[in-house]
Amino acid sequence: MNFDFTGKVVLVTGASAGIGESTALLFAALGAKLSLVGRNEGKLRAVAAACHKLRGLQPLPIVADLGTDEGVEKTAKETLDHFGRLDVLVNNAAVGCRTTIQQLDMKAFDEVFRIDVRGVYHLTGLLVPALIESKGNIVNISSVAATMVSVGSLPYPMAKAALDHFTRNVALELAPKGVRVNSVSPGVTVSEFVTRVTNQSEEQYREWLAQMSKNVPMGEPCLGDDIAKMVVHIASEHSRLVTGAIIEVDGGLRFRGIGNALTDQ
Template sequence: MDVDFSGKVVLVTGASAGIGEAAALLFAQYGASVALVGRNEKNLLSVTKRCEQSKGNPALAIVADLGTDAGCEETARRTKERFGRLDVLVNNAGVTARSTLQTADMQTFDTVFAIDVRGVYNLTRLLVPELIKTKGNIVNVSSISGSMVAVGSLPYSMAKAALDHFTRVISLELAPLGVRVNTVSPGVTISKIVQRVTNFTDEQYNEFLNEAAGAIPMGEVCTGEDVAKMILHLASDNSRLVTGVIVQVDGALQYAKLGNLMKKQVK
């Protein structure tokens, strides 16, 4: 990749696994100092150590729940105290839930929105003054669930649709201040998140991935690195006039009829 983040500071949320882990490692590989946020302390410290070893640049691990005001405030404070600046904010942390209107409860709704929407709004609000100073940018990680219709993930789909519109609105608000805002919208991506929410065994999860790949026009599910590479591209100077866009990384999954596939994940 023709990108260089030397001298830049990047904050990646949800960095202890999956897309966030892949993004943090790539940013470090291309010269960035990184702050990593997650709730799994063991995994987060492991990823942070690997980032430090990549180019020898500092990396900061922040164990925090971004669904709380305290977690967002601590993340913003510690990042500013450690690095004194911020160039890129990657809002990747999120939770999902498999439910329908008839099976959902309000606790599930509140949990999903607290992290996927409110936490993103709050952390971005707290850090945007730093991004204005550096003429930096924001990359939000959404999902094609926010724009396609399939039965089985109602609160998650609503949250991601809200995140997509958040990107559009604040990109217009911040453009005159030199801050770009974009979204990467993954399709089915190899991750533990689906396995956790569905209680799939390893065998069942592999079956799901194979079935999904068969329904994707390009014939493959995404890896975390596939999505991370797009995050870096949008965050780099290669995209200096790109703002307010939603970029799908899904092998054309959004245009396939996957309602029945998604329905199989609903308990």
């Protein structure tokens, strides 16, 4: 099965690390023209440079905070001004936090929902006209945490549950316009997400991954490439009639439960 995105414009948010970086690199290898968004300028430009080396196409790096209206509007405008079209929107940018209802940290709650839900809602809305014009599609990066119960990161699974329902509703709304909308739902995935949220050392993170892997029926965590390959498949013509789907890539973790721990973005 061959995937070819030559001539297609793909926007990946949260592209400076983790799943977003892996997704950007795979789309670049498949010939896509890329708009890459992140908050860390140094890392974002490094990813853009790595993408450029693969096929000689220069990505458009956009340094923006998608938790702000200004950042969202900048992203949409610069992407469309530069490329004149959009074929695939990958809503990957997200944050998490360590808190519970008993700790009641409203600042953390607001930050998670501002980026993980409101930013996605706003950016998608601004880009829908371009996606209708290109008969493109949207891939949201969710999490198995959306449907599993754990203690310690309450706003994050709530936000991902909202994202899943957003996916289904927007898929129904845009289907008559020829635009598909789907979610890829990772389980434990090797990235910087957990260390950013928990301030773990590298050794602590390795221990956490080893412990979490014991809960995964297939015995190992996902890699960013595992998620990226599913994103590409769903965004391609090989999935032309797939819409409103929530597709788990988790090694079966959802069958076992995640306990008192975060999943990885």
